[in-house]
Amino acid sequence: MVPARAGVVPPVLSARGWGWRHGTRRAWAVRGLDLDVAAGERVLLLGPSGAGKSTLLQGLAGLLDPDNGDEEGRLHLDGVEVRAARAAGGRAGAARTGLLLQDPLSQTVLARCGDDVAFGLENHGVPREQIWARVDEAMAAVGFPYGRAHPTARLSGGERQRLALAGVLALRPGLLLLDEPTAMLDPVGADGLRVTVADLLGATGAGCVLVEHRVGPWLPLVDRVVVLEPGGGVRADGSPADVLGRHGAELAAGGVWVPDHPPRTPPPRAGGRGPRLLEAQDLSVRRPGALAPAVAGVDLRVDAGTCTAVLGPNGAGKSTLALALSGLAAPDAGRLVAHEALADGAGPSPHRWRARELAARIGTVFQEPAHQFVAATVADELAVGPRLQGTDPTRTAVLVDELLQRLRLDGLAAANPFTLSGGEQRRLSVATVLATRPRLLVLDEPTFGQDSRTWAELVALLAEVRDEGVAVCAVTHDADLVAALADDVLHLTTPDPTTRDRSTPDLTAVDRADTGSGGAA
Amino acid sequence: MSLPTDVLSGAVGVDTSAPLARANPSAKLAVAAVLALALVLTTDVVTAAVALALVVACLPFTGLGARALWRRGWVLVVAAVPSGVFTALLGVDSGDVLLGAGWFTVTEGSAVSAVAIVLRILAIGLPGVVLLSTTDPTDLADSLAQDLRLSHRFVLSALAAMRLVGVLAEEWTALGQARRARGLGDDGVLGRLRGFGGRLFALLVLAVRRATVLATAMEARGFGLVRERTWARPSHFGLWDATVVLGGVALAGVATAAGVAAGTWQLVLSG
Numbered sequence: 001m002v003p004a005r006a007g008v009v010p011p012v013l014s015a016r017g018w019g020w021r022h023g024t025r026r027a028w029a030v031r032g033l034d035l036d037v038a039a040g041e042r043v044l045l046l047g048p049s050g051a052g053k054s055t056l057l058q059g060l061a062g063l064l065d066p067d068n069g070d071e072e073g074r075l076h077l078d079g080v081e082v083r084a085a086r087a088a089g090g091r092a093g094a095a096r097t098g099l100l101l102q103d104p105l106s107q108t109v110l111a112r113c114g115d116d117v118a119f120g121l122e123n124h125g126v127p128r129e130q131i132w133a134r135v136d137e138a139m140a141a142v143g144f145p146y147g148r149a150h151p152t153a154r155l156s157g158g159e160r161q162r163l164a165l166a167g168v169l170a171l172r173p174g175l176l177l178l179d180e181p182t183a184m185l186d187p188v189g190a191d192g193l194r195v196t197v198a199d200l201l202g203a204t205g206a207g208c209v210l211v212e213h214r215v216g217p218w219l220p221l222v223d224r225v226v227v228l229e230p231g232g233g234v235r236a237d238g239s240p241a242d243v244l245g246r247h248g249a250e251l252a253a254g255g256v257w258v259p260d261h262p263p264r265t266p267p268p269r270a271g272g273r274g275p276r277l278l279e280a281q282d283l284s285v286r287r288p289g290a291l292a293p294a295v296a297g298v299d300l301r302v303d304a305g306t307c308t309a310v311l312g313p314n315g316a317g318k319s320t321l322a323l324a325l326s327g328l329a330a331p332d333a334g335r336l337v338a339h340e341a342l343a344d345g346a347g348p349s350p351h352r353w354r355a356r357e358l359a360a361r362i363g364t365v366f367q368e369p370a371h372q373f374v375a376a377t378v379a380d381e382l383a384v385g386p387r388l389q390g391t392d393p394t395r396t397a398v399l400v401d402e403l404l405q406r407l408r409l410d411g412l413a414a415a416n417p418f419t420l421s422g423g424e425q426r427r428l429s430v431a432t433v434l435a436t437r438p439r440l441l442v443l444d445e446p447t448f449g450q451d452s453r454t455w456a457e458l459v460a461l462l463a464e465v466r467d468e469g470v471a472v473c474a475v476t477h478d479a480d481l482v483a484a485l486a487d488d489v490l491h492l493t494t495p496d497p498t499t500r501d502r503s504t505p506d507l508t509a510v511d512r513a514d515t516g517s518g519g520a521a
Numbered sequence: 522m523s524l525p526t527d528v529l530s531g532a533v534g535v536d537t538s539a540p541l542a543r544a545n546p547s548a549k550l551a552v553a554a555v556l557a558l559a560l561v562l563t564t565d566v567v568t569a570a571v572a573l574a575l576v577v578a579c580l581p582f583t584g585l586g587a588r589a590l591w592r593r594g595w596v597l598v599v600a601a602v603p604s605g606v607f608t609a610l611l612g613v614d615s616g617d618v619l620l621g622a623g624w625f626t627v628t629e630g631s632a633v634s635a636v637a638i639v640l641r642i643l644a645i646g647l648p649g650v651v652l653l654s655t656t657d658p659t660d661l662a663d664s665l666a667q668d669l670r671l672s673h674r675f676v677l678s679a680l681a682a683m684r685l686v687g688v689l690a691e692e693w694t695a696l697g698q699a700r701r702a703r704g705l706g707d708d709g710v711l712g713r714l715r716g717f718g719g720r721l722f723a724l725l726v727l728a729v730r731r732a733t734v735l736a737t738a739m740e741a742r743g744f745g746l747v748r749e750r751t752w753a754r755p756s757h758f759g760l761w762d763a764t765v766v767l768g769g770v771a772l773a774g775v776a777t778a779a780g781v782a783a784g785t786w787q788l789v790l791s792g
Contacts, residue, residue, distance in 0.1 A: 090743060091747070106685075106732075110659060111657075122750050123747065123750050124743045124747065131751070137751075153687060167742055168741070257756065355700075355702075371696055371723070384704075388545070
């Protein structure tokens, strides 16, 4: 897959007492860091959230602007200060480092794939005669399945990450900086990208510094693990076997997915099946504005006190089906019936219910938690649902306090929901839904991109509400979640690709088709 | 939902080899600007009619078929017709009364003004529709930066930001669905209006978040690194492009001359 090509010159990295504080913050993101990385070494960087891993990567890329923060100590590549190293790249037509970020949708710059890869070369002043040859070389090196003219709007999340990697590689960096590059990809896209990165590092001799929570699949690739201490400095440093052997339990407790320390899973279902709540017969659903249904011919029964998992490849319409089950999208064909145990007098069609009736019966957790936030503080956010149901203020306050504690958010009651970390936002989005005591929970990729600690908390919570008689229905790629919770599993298959509508860019990174991507799969 | 794809793929369904379609984007922009200027200076019916007639005569060379033109240009008609009706009913009256009903009267004077405003909207708008439908935004940005020497930082940032518009359109839909899921939006128009603000704020937060990542990704690939960046796609401003600009100037000149000759041309500001 990777054509033979000239290697690059990997730089030597050295940090001495290095620290960085973002301009608006009081605490240092990184402090007192002493670290030496040899040329071509492959380092996995671990540490709890807030330990400054992403800040270090941006620092190494030469992107931290002294006008926007305070710096102490020094951070060098081959003995040259990092910002000077970046500037030197502009004269050499090549970059010392190449940074790949987490969110695929936010890293595409231009509308055509080839132009997007050429963007960095233009910025580095590479002469036009050389640009397109280097673009083609980089696109081939990452196994990109489309030509230069292919519109970037039609790419899946995995394909976008591959394209962003090509844009980085075209600059022939000696050190790849990978900031959770697969966290927002489905398993197939993530595996594909990982194989490509491994091939590239082998072929070019470049080094890498990788930040990643799910360390297992990356372990064969790295020769060293460095654990950052949240307060500053390095907690542990050594070979993967050594560091994970000695600090595995502690890292797992901090949220890292360590292979020998899997997160705790809840005991199996205690109660029996409750009454039938929701039933789909030959159901088809379309995305708004699309011509062909995203999902068709679905038969599904959801019972109280059970957990149903909806699985399937990207593009199979899982998220669209979730919208229909949540009463947020109307069925296109077939039937979707809410039985009386769920409907409680509101009628058999959830999409016809008033919003207030819906929220009292079906709780929906979106893939992006921020979509659900409507209040200025965490406590208010939890009170919105009960208040709409006419719950009296004293009881609402008790309920809110209960949920804050249950989801480990009690220190954050006055914080703005948008300022929470990813894991906190996820917990809050589930808590807001539980506040209205719905009989059915529909969740779209609830564990997506979460660290192992949040994962374990979420799974435990879902098991708890299931045992209280709530039906849980989750759309997911997460095999661990299915193994821990699912009573019923529905496998969706990808509809005929010729009739499937791919014209609209998808909001969700996971629910995109990887079909036709050849090398991506 | 069709907005983002249309915005991003300007030239789809158009014969891009047509003489006017393949002109340099800056040349097309210049023509549209010159025509707009000529028609902003005066409000008379003769200048507008001649300008529109000449613009319509040029349409066969734009590579836009009737259907493609209507699909992209119907908004113009939607804007022009009500403007005409209002002007006819409420415009300054003069001459014979053609129709009368209380306060609303259509006189010879207001009828002529109405026709003029419809013609002006169409004559100013059509070149814009042609520009947008025959020009790829990337090519326009290339041309603005290379031919017109606008700041490449500004032009490329705007281009990259436009790509996020499609993503935001999807976010907007999801935000609406999430509000319903939370039990909001039952209180009719007022409740929906109140919700609109919250939805807008959430969209803003999400947009800033994405834009921050995009800016980091662009800088990591050297955006703003060297003063004289190179351009992978050369933009040529050739003889034909100069001809197109001159043609636009001539078109505006002929229309203005016709208005002056007919005695209807009058500078707007001199009222």
